[in-house]
Amino acid sequence: xxxxxxxxxxxxxxxxxxxxxxxxxxxxxxxxxxxxxxxxxxxxxxxxxxxxxxxxxxxxxxxxxxxxxxxxxxxxxxxxxxxxxxxxxxxxxxxxxxxxxxxxxxxxxxxxxxxxxxxxxxxxxxxxxxxxxxxxxxxxxxxxxxxxxxxxxxxxxxxxxxxxxxxxxxxxxxxxxxxxxxxxxxxxxxxxxxxxxxxxxxxxxxxxxxxxxxxxxxxxxxxxxxxxxxxx
Amino acid sequence: xxxxxxxxxxxxxxxxxxxxxxxxxxxxxxxxxxxxxxxxxxxxxxxxxxxxxxxxxxxxxxxxxxxxxxxxxxxxxxxxxxxxxxxxxxxxxxxxxxxxxxxxxxxxxxxxxxxxxxxxxxxxxxxxxxxxxxxxxxxxxxxxxxxxxxxxxxxxxxxxxxxxxxxxxxxxxxxxxxxxxxxxxxxxxxxxxxxxxxxxxxxxxxxxxxxxxxxxxxxxxxxxxxxxxxxxxxxxxxxxxxxxxxxxxxxxxxxxxxx
Numbered sequence: 001x002x003x004x005x006x007x008x009x010x011x012x013x014x015x016x017x018x019x020x021x022x023x024x025x026x027x028x029x030x031x032x033x034x035x036x037x038x039x040x041x042x043x044x045x046x047x048x049x050x051x052x053x054x055x056x057x058x059x060x061x062x063x064x065x066x067x068x069x070x071x072x073x074x075x076x077x078x079x080x081x082x083x084x085x086x087x088x089x090x091x092x093x094x095x096x097x098x099x100x101x102x103x104x105x106x107x108x109x110x111x112x113x114x115x116x117x118x119x120x121x122x123x124x125x126x127x128x129x130x131x132x133x134x135x136x137x138x139x140x141x142x143x144x145x146x147x148x149x150x151x152x153x154x155x156x157x158x159x160x161x162x163x164x165x166x167x168x169x170x171x172x173x174x175x176x177x178x179x180x181x182x183x184x185x186x187x188x189x190x191x192x193x194x195x196x197x198x199x200x201x202x203x204x205x206x207x208x209x210x211x212x213x214x215x216x217x218x219x220x221x222x223x224x225x226x227x228x229x230x231x232x
Numbered sequence: 233x234x235x236x237x238x239x240x241x242x243x244x245x246x247x248x249x250x251x252x253x254x255x256x257x258x259x260x261x262x263x264x265x266x267x268x269x270x271x272x273x274x275x276x277x278x279x280x281x282x283x284x285x286x287x288x289x290x291x292x293x294x295x296x297x298x299x300x301x302x303x304x305x306x307x308x309x310x311x312x313x314x315x316x317x318x319x320x321x322x323x324x325x326x327x328x329x330x331x332x333x334x335x336x337x338x339x340x341x342x343x344x345x346x347x348x349x350x351x352x353x354x355x356x357x358x359x360x361x362x363x364x365x366x367x368x369x370x371x372x373x374x375x376x377x378x379x380x381x382x383x384x385x386x387x388x389x390x391x392x393x394x395x396x397x398x399x400x401x402x403x404x405x406x407x408x409x410x411x412x413x414x415x416x417x418x419x420x421x422x423x424x425x426x427x428x429x430x431x432x433x434x435x436x437x438x439x440x441x442x443x444x445x446x447x448x449x450x451x452x453x454x455x456x457x458x459x460x461x462x463x464x465x466x467x468x469x470x471x472x473x474x475x476x477x478x479x480x481x482x483x484x485x486x487x488x489x490x491x
Contacts, residue, residue: 080397083404098406100390180390180401190391193305193372196312196332 004199011199015191022187023207025101029173029183030215032105034166037112042151044113045120059117066114072175074111079103079179104176112169119161123154156226163219167212174208184208257296258458260286260449261316263304265394268419268482269322272301281482285339286320286449288474292465303393305372308332311452318458319450322413324374326444333450336462338489341446343436344375345414347402347425354409354433361434362386368398368407374443375411381442403428415487446489 012019047059066074079100082088088097096102127150135145155162177186184204191200262270262282270280278299290297300316307319311333324342325335346367348354355361359382366388369375379389390407392398399420401407410417414436421430437443449466451458469475475488 080400080404083406084400089404098404100406178393179397180392189305189371192309196308198309 007199011203018187022182022184026173026184029104029108030170033108033112034169036109037116040113041116041120044117045124048117048121049124063114063117066111071111071172074107075175075179078107100179100181104181115165119158119165120154123158124150126157127153159219159223159226163216167215170211170215257298258318259298259300259316261300261302261307261310261319262321264301265396266322281478282320284478288469289462289465292468293461304370311450322447323450324444325448326374334453334459335448335450336459337448337466338446339448339466340487341489343414344443345417345436346409346411346433347417347430348409348433350429350431352433356434356437359386365408366390367409367411368392368401369411370395378442379411
């Protein structure tokens, strides 16, 4: 009756090293793509709200392309599609793109940047007009207003949505197992294929839930910092 | 609550039962990315040597067959879960798999061989020729087992859901070697690989402990009736020359089990 408990404990004792390696890759993919995606999203969101079509249109096109296509398709095109051009294989980027993990990181970062940029755009537009006026009346230049007032406020307003995107991204990283990366899903799939059972995948699912919980806790801490004025 | 649960269980059992009765339909699982054994042509139609063979077997046991396409490493779990009733997918008969499923008589033999750039010097008999190389295999296959057991110290192993992706990475230079059935190697080299400078590397690998004697169809453990019927159909097909006739459409050599 309780044999499933020993099943799981055997699974953990026999394969904890594999799971630890997979978990580490998953965490790296999530953290690095989140940071890179965020850094890319700041200029993108500014371009999105710009009244200059030279900035606004390319940013819109970028966002439409990455939000309009499935992440899996982007990963496949980037990993399997690009090397079919000799120019890519002969370029200086090849030593980098040859490996699956850098490819995965690039796609995950570009993809997340598109979503982050849309969220930030919403945040920028949600900053109360009065605060922008106050900044102007204090003699702040537009650049300084963005840096000191608008962006910090936009990020603060949108933190819950940003946190949601990061949680989505965590699950998105599982798709990289399709391009031979041994992330947590990749490891679990290997083990499931070997044992013809689904326990390895269930265990991975539990680890994802724990990770998700940790990510949302972390964002709660950020919120308390950035939005200290509205602590209830 | 208890009663409700019981009711659900009974209803579910009745449903399963009625399905089993209507089961002159046999659902056959296959991984249709394994040309020329099972693949989808440009119009999406399922084709290939084993698809033809399975249709012959079904005709002989007077059953209606339905093919279900899925990843190779999902086939046995799907069979166990009752999503399919049999497997035909160039599955090698191994002691390891036989713990979980029952195999029919041999359908084909399946020698294995490495593919690499021409002149690579790769030789299965000389493990040192693999030093520092990256090798691609398909998930859940005997080839994966082999490289993990015999070459682990020499090579980096990359595992693919489907062999098509492994070929792409071989062309792109992300893997140096692909290890698969010689029949599949032959087909890929013939269609794509030769023109791009790839060839069979070293001799065929025969390790009966890992690869078994050949491939067969698999059914759920204890399904003696279906197993018996399939065995009879396979034997007849081999004996009356139908197998050879189909074989020759796909390969210039015989991959039937040795009589």
